Amino acid sequence: MSSSSVFSMRHSAKLIFGLAAAFVMIWLTGPAIAEDPQAGSQSPSAAPAAAPSGGTQQPSSAAPAAPAGGEVATPPITKFKIVYLGKKYPEPLPLSYAERPVTDKGIQGARLYIKEANQSGSFVNMGFDLVEAIVPAKGDVVAKAKEILKKGDALIVADLEPEDLLAVADLPEAKNSVIMNIRSSQESLRQEQCRQNVFHIIPDWAMRADAIAQYLIVKKWPRWFVIHGDSAADKDYLAQIQRSAKRYGGKIVEERVYDLPPGARNLDSGYQQVQGQIPMVTQGAPTHDVIWVIDTDDNFGDYLPYRTSEPNLVVGTQGLQATAWDKSYTEYGAMTFQDDMLKLAKRDSTERDYTAWIGVRALTDAAMRSGKTTVPEIKQYILSDEFNLEGHKGLAMNFRSWDHQMRQPIILGGGTRTVVSKSPQEGFLHETNLTDTLGYDKPETKCKFH
Amino acid sequence: MNRLTATAAAAAVLLSFASPSFAATIFVSNEKDNTITVIDGKTLQTIKTIPVGRRPRGVVLSPDFKELFVAAGDGDIMDVIDTKTMEKSRELESGPDPELMAVDPKGEKIYIANEDDSLVTIMDIKSGDVVGEVPVGVEPEGMTVSPDNKYTVATSESTSMAHIIDNEKMKLVANVLVDSRPREAKFTADGSQVWVSSEVGGSISVIDPKTWKVIKKIRFQVPGVRPELLQPVGMEFTKDGKYVFVALGPANRVAVIDAKTFEVTNYILVGQRPWHLEFDPDGTKLYVANGLTNDMTVIDVASQKAEKSVPVGRLPWGVAVMP
Known part of the structure; x- marks a missing residue:
């Protein structure tokens, strides 16, 4: 894992002392912001990149470090919570006995990105906690969502089937939350059943x-x-x-x-x-x-x-x-994802690991780059022209305004040891964005956000 | 040291291509072949292919040109090539997955980006001892040392920041957010600016070392080329400091930027997916490694025209030039 040696460094007594003394929690409204004072525990390498004394919880584009020996002069850390909302649906069994069923698709990708987000966030005095809210197959995911939303607007990565996804999205208390659909390709979720608080990371059919x-x-x-x-x-x-x-x-x-x-x-x-x-x-x-x-x-x-x-x-x-992803894909830094997944999950990466990874990234990047702390402001930034997501695809990715589907190149592969191609293919033109040749374009959409 | 001197002396006697010549020697790393192609700058013929560790990318010469450092990412080592014998002379324990590196002006320390480990490893060149490690953002890559040797700038591709290291204290002093996937960082010769290329963001951020703030963003535009393909990667300043030549990756072009006005003044068509580039010692030619066409383009700097294409190994990536 990319942060393993960072970790060993952090465990020197001096640094631990520095962390303990330094982290003052900032309390902000909304459950997107952590209330957990164990802040340092998930912020690898937080010590070196301190802001100037008298710094605020707002990130700045340049965050000067503490003076020499100045671990005590560390400014407060702004903490965010990312909720991974899922359900243990029965997974289809692989066709071959030789292939083991994978039961932790998705969540492993989310765990991986939270580590990376904390590493990046440490340089701008931000921290991110992953709340794993995965109910059993017969559990009540709506009740779980209600419990989470009781504390206010939330940043949610949803590993849910369409019915559950909509039930959560339609809760009145979820109105101002942001929900990243990482699991379902169902078309109606982007069309007649689209929701203003739902964004689709995973490609549709x-x-x-x-x-x-x-x-x-x-x-x-x-x-x-x-x-x-x-x-x-x-x-x-x-x-x-x-x-x-x-x-x-x-x-x-x-x-x-x-x-x-x-x-x-x-x-x-x-x-x-x-x-x-x-x-x-x-x-x-x-x-x-x-x-x-x-x-x-x-x-x-x-x-x-x-x-x-x-x-x-x-x-x-x-x-x-x-x-959206294949275990044979290696371009644009993809090998780091493949290596990291193998180390973390002890298995090859899956598409849902990737959609969860970038689902978390969309939320943490938006928080980090916008410098905003409330969920509605973060949502606004995600929908702005400024929002650009890097995800090993060689293109900056963002969301279509008309149905909240993430624009992304699609990998053609899967049954092969190497990637065969990546679409959009050369020659398929679009007036504004070539990836909009894939899926429903603005004039065709049946989505009406209310 | 004794061993090195002895090897060098023996090699000078033995090897014909080490005979004095005015032509430069060009080194190109071949990411897929696990080799370094050595090219005679005058004849543009390959004079040697040196096997190195797995997935060689960054190549950099020591300031005295005696050694070539090769980051072999998948081999988790850095190979050192003796430029007299053109043989691998030693290996350095670079830390995992080294990608790019920079040598300080005195040639004492080398700063290595460990891509998989989010670290900058600082190593004493002579002894090969690791003298420091600085944690930076995810996927560090670009590296540059300031001309006064005070600072080193490392870019992190995933975190998308330029991290400024105080070389004496070996600590971060600033972290500057730039556009997505920063690949290379370069100080100007006078140290007054740091340029950072953002591959996916499609821009170059010019940073002022006095404030560590971005003072200018440079973007690219080529009629008929989709904007998302204009992905700046390798950058080099001309010897007179007037222009910056930038490899634009999938746009198959090298852009020329006026370093004073920040205007893009020209685009030169090269091979496919140019990665990194380097000038020859007198600054009249520029050598560009083209990742997808397995060749190196020679650009005439005065006329800003591509003159010739020279075959190298598979997936050429880095370029270094020795006088």
């Missing part, structure tokens, strides 16, 4: 479909044979592929439901059964360039590659995927 569609058009593979499951999320994604086909001149030659019962996972000879089944499922379709599979529950998609009746490429939820 429209962005994912457009990211793949642009690539297929560039490759001159415009004929798509869609094989899909029938869950609500599957249907949601299907509708967006239909939209992408229209936008980019693709053609869906057939839509076919995959309705064989899952089960080969349980058979020793599973591959034999699958090898026999998949050619039958995929035969007889009109001429096509690729199979576009929609299997959000991970029930069958990975059975398609190499087993189809014709030699077919597979794209979609398996095969070549459109994702």
Whole structure:
């Protein structure tokens, strides 16, 4: 972890004394601001970057350090709370027994960024605490949210399914809070069901479909044979592929439901059964360039590659995927994220780790760069032109004003050891921002914030 | 020291390319090949390819040009190349993931950015002993030492700050917020300004060392090139201090900035994704490492035109030039 040796340095007696003597807590209204006087515990390397004596809790763009030996002259630290609100939903099991189910997606990314935020914040006398509020599968997340919001407006990273997300967002006491959706790609959350207090870090199905569609058009593979499951999320994604086909001149030659019962996972000879089944499922379709599979529950998609009746490429939820993050992505400092996740979580990074990481970052960066301390002011800054988020994608990222979806390049990869491409693809133009070629543009939006 | 002198003496006898020449020698680090390409400045031919540690990026020469320091990030070491023998002479325990570094004007200390550990490691060059560590922001990268040796500026790519280190006390004296992903920092020759390039923010912040405040932000504009591709990375001042040449990464250009007026006066088309660049000793040529096209562009400084492209290894990143 990036701060390990920083930590060892901090444990020298002198510095500990310095921290203990120096941190005076500033009390501010709203639960975004910590009331926990154990401030120093999560602020790595806070000592060296003290502000001048008589400094305020407001960060300045240049924060001169204390004079020599001046650990005692440390100014107060402004503390913020970031609430990670989640629920232990049952995760879909990986198709292969060899792949272990991951039960801590997301929260690990949030933990990682909180460390980084404190390291950065220490230079401007700011600190951030992560409040992990994750209820059990049958727990009441709305009650949990109410309990949190009792203390005032909150900065929330929401690892929630759409129904729970909306229930929390619609609480009257959540009106002036900021909620970062890091989990759900559901389209309606950005359209008819959009909320002024909800921001979407994770790409929606429209962005994912457009990211793949642009690539297929560039490759001159415009004929798509869609094989899909029938869950609500599957249907949601299907509708967006239909939209992408229209936008980019693709053609869906057939839509076919995959309705064989899952089960080969349980058979020793599973591959034999699958090898026999998949050619039958995929035969007889009109001429096509690729199979576009929609299997959000991970029930069958990975059975398609190499087993189809014709030699077919597979794209979609398996095969070549459109994702905010992939464990094979290494550009623009991404290797630090990959390394840090491995050290912290003892596993490869997932998309939700990344969305949680940057969800926390959006909130802490906004606080740090704006110098504001109330949630409504921080929200205002997030929506301003000044707000620019760096997240290893090589572009400054921010939110679309019309539906609060985060603009971001989409990685095409997933089923491969290297990233295949990144969309938007060259040649797809937009008058203001190329990433707005992915997903719903301003003139098309059905979102009306109230 | 004795060992070094002996090695150098032996090498001088043995090696033909070390014969005196007026041409400069150019070193290019190849991030993917784990090598340094050595190029003769006159013929522009590769005279040697030196294997080094994994993922070499930053390359810097000692002020007496006797040693070349190579940050091998994934090898967690810094290789030192004897510039007479053109062989690796020693390794320095640089701390984890060194990326860029700067040597003080006297050639006594080297300041190393440890990208993975959010530290600046300060090392005594002769002994290789770590004499200090200064915690800075996340993903430190750019490094520059002031001409009077009082301050070192380190940039942190993720935190997006320029951190000012008092060299004597080895402590931070200021932290300056700049635009996203600051990559390189450079003091002007007179020490009156520090320039910091922000890759994702697409700007250069000019900082006044008297106040440690940003006094000017320079941005770029090229007709027909998407603004988000104009990502400043490596920067070098001309020898007369009049211009700054800036590699613009995915815009495949080097920008020329008037150092006095802060106006961008020219954009020179080079290879793809130029990273870092360096002037030759008399200041007439500029060598640019192009990350994606595996070559080095030679720019004529007077005419501000790209003259030639020289093949190097895979993913060229850093450039150093020895007279």
